[in-house]
Amino acid sequence: MRYGFTFLGLESKTMKILNRNNDVEMYELLHVLNFDPVRRRMSVIVRSKSGDTLLFCKGADSSIFPRVRQEEVERIRMHVERNATEGYRTLCVAYKILSAEEYAQADAGLRDARLALQDREEKLMTVYNQVETGMSLIGATAVEDRLQEEAAETMEALQGAGIKVWVLTGDKMETAKSTCYACRLFQRSTELLELTVRTLEDGERSREVRLHELLLEYHKKAVQDAPPVKAGVNRSWSSAGQDYGFIIDGATLSMVLNNSAESNSSRYKNLFLQICQNCTSVLCCRMAPLQKAQIVKMVKNSKGSPITLSIGDGANDVSMILEAHVGIGIKGKEGRQAVRNSDYAVPKLKHLKKLLLAHGHLYYVRIAHLVQYFFYKNLCFILPQFLYQFFCGYSQQPLYDAAYLTMYNICFTSMPILAYSLLEQHICIEVLLDNAPLYREIAKNAVLRWGTFLYWTVLGVFHGLLFFFGVRFLFSNPALQDNGQVFGNWSYGTIVFTVLVFTVTLKLALDTRHWTWINHFVIWGSLAFYCVFQLLLGRNNMAFPEATTFVLCVCQHAELGVSLAGHHLAHPAQPTARDPACGVPQTPRAPRSTEEDGSVERWGPPVSPVFSQAPAHENLFR
Ligand SMILES: Nc1ncnc2c1ncn2[C@@H]1O[C@H](COP(=O)(O)OP(=O)(O)OP(=O)(O)O)[C@@H](O)[C@H]1O
Numbered sequence: 261m262r263y264g265f266t267f268l269g270l271e272s273k274t275m276k277i278l279n280r281n282n283d284v285e286m287y288e289l290l291h292v293l294n295f296d297p298v299r300r301r302m303s304v305i306v307r308s309k310s311g312d313t314l315l316f317c318k319g320a321d322s323s324i325f326p327r328v329r330q331e332e333v334e335r336i337r338m339h340v341e342r343n344a345t346e347g348y349r350t351l352c353v354a355y356k357i358l359s360a361e362e363y364a365q366a367d368a369g370l371r372d373a374r375l376a377l378q379d380r381e382e383k384l385m386t387v388y389n390q391v392e393t394g395m396s397l398i399g400a401t402a403v404e405d406r407l408q409e410e411a412a413e414t415m416e417a418l419q420g421a422g423i424k425v426w427v428l429t430g431d432k433m434e435t436a437k438s439t440c441y442a443c444r445l446f447q448r449s450t451e452l453l454e455l456t457v458r459t460l461e462d463g464e465r466s467r468e469v470r471l472h473e474l475l476l477e478y479h480k481k482a483v484q485d486a487p488p489v490k491a492g493v494n495r496s497w498s499s500a501g502q503d504y505g506f507i508i509d510g511a512t513l514s515m516v517l518n519n520s521a522e523s524n525s526s527r528y529k530n531l532f533l534q535i536c537q538n539c540t541s542v543l544c545c546r547m548a549p550l551q552k553a554q555i556v557k558m559v560k561n562s563k564g565s566p567i568t569l570s571i572g573d574g575a576n577d578v579s580m581i582l583e584a585h586v587g588i589g590i591k592g593k594e595g596r597q598a599v600r601n602s603d604y605a606v607p608k609l610k611h612l613k614k615l616l617l618a619h620g621h622l623y624y625v626r627i628a629h630l631v632q633y634f635f636y637k638n639l640c641f642i643l644p645q646f647l648y649q650f651f652c653g654y655s656q657q658p659l660y661d662a663a664y665l666t667m668y669n670i671c672f673t674s675m676p677i678l679a680y681s682l683l684e685q686h687i688c689i690e691v692l693l694d695n696a697p698l699y700r701e702i703a704k705n706a707v708l709r710w711g712t713f714l715y716w717t718v719l720g721v722f723h724g725l726l727f728f729f730g731v732r733f734l735f736s737n738p739a740l741q742d743n744g745q746v747f748g749n750w751s752y753g754t755i756v757f758t759v760l761v762f763t764v765t766l767k768l769a770l771d772t773r774h775w776t777w778i779n780h781f782v783i784w785g786s787l788a789f790y791c792v793f794q795l796l797l798g799r800n801n802m803a804f805p806e807a808t809t810f811v812l813c814v815c816q817h818a819e820l821g822v823s824l825a826g827h828h829l830a831h832p833a834q835p836t837a838r839d840p841a842c843g844v845p846q847t848p849r850a851p852r853s854t855e856e857d858g859s860v861e862r863w864g865p866p867v868s869p870v871f872s873q874a875p876a877h878e879n880l881f882r
């Protein structure tokens with residue numbers, strides 16, 4: 261090592277460095293050649309007190325080694341690989357002295373590129389690549405990049421839950437591999453299938469040929485020769501057979517995805533995907549940010565359209581976070597870009613376990629129940645109204661009072677399901693966290709399938725039929741009271757509605773497993789509110805038909821909707837007026853007879869006796 265130093269600080273373009281003799285050296289900072297994950301290195305150009313202009317460059321070994329004089333490389337490479345295998349994050353450092361001419365050229369190039377209005381990034385990249393050549397290797401650093409707390413437990417839980425984990429990193433293969441072992445994604449028993457530049461190197465055959473051979477070999481091992489798994493069970497969840505882990509690097513991935521022959525490219529892609537799907541974990545190392553997104557997209561569009569989730573903490577993870585169905589950012593030291601572009605942000609990786617296995621599980625069940633319960637309760641509600649039309653001569657007479665129609669979904673049945681969808685815990689959180697396999701019960705949208713949807717639909721139809729025909733049976737003799745007083749349409753509708761509100765609310769009460777005071781309050785409170793409302797409304801106009809103004813409208817053409825439609829089609833040019841009560845278009849002809857007895861209005865020809873003779877509230881079901 262020619263330079264041993266500690267970076268002390270940066271003050272208005274002056275760098276202070278503590279050298280190995282404990283002397284402070286001052287440098288003027290001339291340029292910073294920023295880091296980017298594709299180049300995988302960054303540099304500074306500084307001027308020392310003695311007037312020398314120096315360029316210092318640090319970065320990944322794979323991007324520094326080709327740019328330095330080769331004599332020093334082998335010795336440093338050995339150290340770098342050993343450190344990387346032990347799990348350290350390694351960086352190589354190089355420098356070069358710039359002559360006045362070289363600096364002037366670099367300075368002009370950098371200024372021009374920075375001021376360019378078009379293709380600025382490309383121009384900067386070209387200048388960076390020109391300047392960062394012919395350097396001398398100083399050495400390498402190895403930093404312990406500790407796993408976050410409970411990272412291993414989190415990964416284990418995710419795998420137990422049947423979630424396939426793919427590690428996409430820009431890091432070196434050795435470091436990434438040892439990280440995978442540390443967080444138990446790879447076990448001792450896992451057989452690693454490696455498809456990297458190193459395994460493609462074969463003196464005799466070209467890389468293309470070797471890639472083809474290896475893909476076929478791994479496919480045979482992991483897919484063809486693997487024991488069959490039960491239908492509906494993902495191989496990674498099955499305990500049968502050998503565990504495989506797959507490793508691929510960025511350069512090889514480019515060969516797989518962007519093969520020059522179009523047919524080969526899609527074939528390689530399919531083989532690659534099938535191998536990965538049959539492996540317990542997949543490690544993709546030395547990935548550029550766009551390659552990470554490319555992989556997520558490929559998995560997302562693969563057979564079975566799996567749901568993808570990306571989690572990352574750095575700016576280089578943004579593209580994959582945006583590409584995945586669910587993007588999660590970790591609030592880390594690497595800036596806030598990942599968090600800003602994510603759907604959810606967590607402070608630590610360990611929180612992913614609770615987020616998915618507990619909250620994800622519970623909210624999925626809650627929302628699935630909410631959606632299906634809404635179908636159910638509205639089917640129960642509207643089916644009697646629909647059936648009623650067959651018994652009221654298709655007159656569009658509502659079965660329920662307008663107040664009921666308005667308030668059913670807003671007031672009487674909304675709060676219990678709202679509380680359910682926020683608070684329900686069919687399994688308590690601790691049990692969910694301790695038993696990751698429970699997550700498999702809801703995998704592949706298990707609760708929103710045809711089976712459950714049909715159950716709710718059939719239940720809704722059954723209840724709707726029961727309410728309507730049950731009350732009709734009750735009304736087979738409309739004189740329900742001793743004094744012979746008969747009840748009419750509104751009483752009928754009110755009874756159906758009351759049974760409906762009680763049934764759908766009690767159904768939810770039966771489904772609720774986690775009772776809090778809020779559930780008690782909203783469930784019993786909704787029923788109590790309905791009863792109070794019923795009493796108040798009934799006093800005014802509702803439960804007793806005598807108090808009700810009953811308007812029955814039978815339109816001139818409306819005995820059958822079909823004949824009405826036919827009539828208007830036959831006179832397209834005739835201006836039509838609208839029936840004042842029901843809005844049905846009329847011909848301009850004046851009504852042939854109009855009868856008003858305070859409760860019934862009629863237009864057009866005499867209507868059938870069922871509508872015209874009896875008082876309005878009595879004419880039903882005669
Ligand atoms: N600030 C930096 N200066 C110089 N080189 C860096 C810097 N940060 C990372 N590198 C090098 O560039 C490589 C790629 O970085 P990148 O950020 O894409 O991935 P990573 O940090 O290794 O892993 P991850 O994808 O998990 O963030 C790193 O492995 C490292 O060798």
Ligand SMILES: [Mg+2]
Pocket residue numbers: 430574576
């Ligand atoms: Mg990084």
